[in-house]
Amino acid sequence: MTKEWGRPVSQVTEHGGGVWSIEVPIPDNPLGHTLVHVLDTDDGPVLIDTGWDDPASWDTLADGLAALGTSVTDIHGVVITHHHPDHHGLSGQVRDASGAWIAMHAADTDVVRRTRNAEPGTWLDYLTAKLTAAGAPDDHLAPLRAARASGRMRTLPGLSAALPDREIVPGDLLPLTGRRLRAIWTPGHTPGHVCLHLEETHPAKLPGNGRLFSGDHLLPGITPHIGLYEDPDDTTVTDPLGDYLDSLERVERLAPAEVLPAHQHAFTDAPARVRELLGHHEDRLNGLRALLATPLTPWQLAERMEWNRPWDQIPYGSRNIAVSEAEAHLRRLVKLGRAEAVPGGDPLTYVAA
Template identity: 85%
Template structure:
């Protein structure tokens, strides 16, 4: 149930300077707009909710964080376009994280819109809603202990569990989607050609959405890509672990992400419309940068494993956008999850192994 740690984005994300005069709504042409919806207390600043005009009414791609200020910003942004929330025909969610899916239920209540999501992320939403909230605290306490976290880091989770403060986590009451996004298929949007591309890694069911229409400015390339968090112009998204507490599968989310990146690079869209930062072109070049970044990162971690390290000790030594002692509590949990994902990849590549007999388990380079 590690999805609950995604209250913020990656620990290494850097804030994007956002001038006060920056426009709230961007007209991307061809019946596509971007609306900045703020994320409270998050260095990313905002989610870019995209509005796609269709013959049956506007469809939102993501909705933003479940917060009154975020709701007001979404409604105001739609108003700039000449729309109201009640006009929304459907909601397409790139992935289940609360800065993307948080307002979906409220939009559906106000408009009667359907909500579509990939089945793998719908499973996460259903699992999170159905579990007793204390299960997450127990799971995270055990997971961090197994990763080698010191007792002083685990103690606040146990204290929160004991105190009954269990309804403060984001995503516990996220809306259950009523439609499934099927990879490779066109979404049933009247008058538009929007095809789903499954891009797991950041979440199990993350999807990018390919608008298979000529770019309104006739930029060279194949249509436009709504990339969610999969492909961002200046940030490498967080890649962590997503097993349920009872799940015995050994996943490789970083490997899934790298494979998905290559698939998007081959698509060669004319323009990418991500969920954070800003629109950009030359997706293949950005894909190459990210592939190189992750290979350098894996090689650097492999070198660190010249001495056996637990996932916590590896996270302490990894390079983040600030010193480890200045990384907030919740972001440290995300960082450890990212260290574990990288360890999974190194083990699968045959470049590292668990050291027999260690508890908590330490890993060493091969």
């Protein structure tokens, strides 16, 4: 790919060594945008993530590629860090326009397939049941029941996400001619989240081991959401927070020279950021255990947890995410033997052990 700058595009950043990022907007979201990375290969440009499925996002992606002297039709492949719609949303359109392949970890491909094949009301029924079991009040459950009755499930993102046609195998090099990009499985944010390690000397000779495309796993100033892995048909008791903490330590040992995340900005000293996040979660677990001096439902625990705003100012949908995060922390406390379920409760409550 030849970089032939046309009119200035402020959303494009050059990172050197045949790597660029494009700020693709996320509509009505405080994150603002997803950083879609463009990797030059001997077979043509490859995208790492694609951005949200929205006309303005598509236009921004197309404009950014044009500023690099290429186009959507030239894309050779798409590597997806995880299945969330701000990362995977435009993948199908890119493939339709270019014939590019799409690669994703099998665990997240399963999520995409399951969501595509689900009956319209399955997820609303599941969410309603989960929130009921978590102790959500009736006034929170009522809109879900109304949405189920009206069929509005069809308007939610992710219901028609593209099925990948290649599998990202942890530890393997991706088949990119002229580049060494290795998949690092980092579950936690999603069950199939991957980081991608560019095993090449940093273009500015920064100390460390290459560069890491970190998706949402490692961000410079945000703690990614860690909730439950949702599968209505699977009764396995997962430990997403434990998975995430283990994955953080894997990245710390890797010690990349620079991290290229999917939000915010590139940064160095990944081990220091990992230690900050490990400390944050340990502090949070200790704080939640202190709250559990009195038995609480997951909903009651979420109400008392510290968020970026008071509970009564958290939007409706974000409360569902908050409760899922509270449950993920509860599962970790139970697994560590620092909390336990109180028998016989309906809804179930938990208390410090």
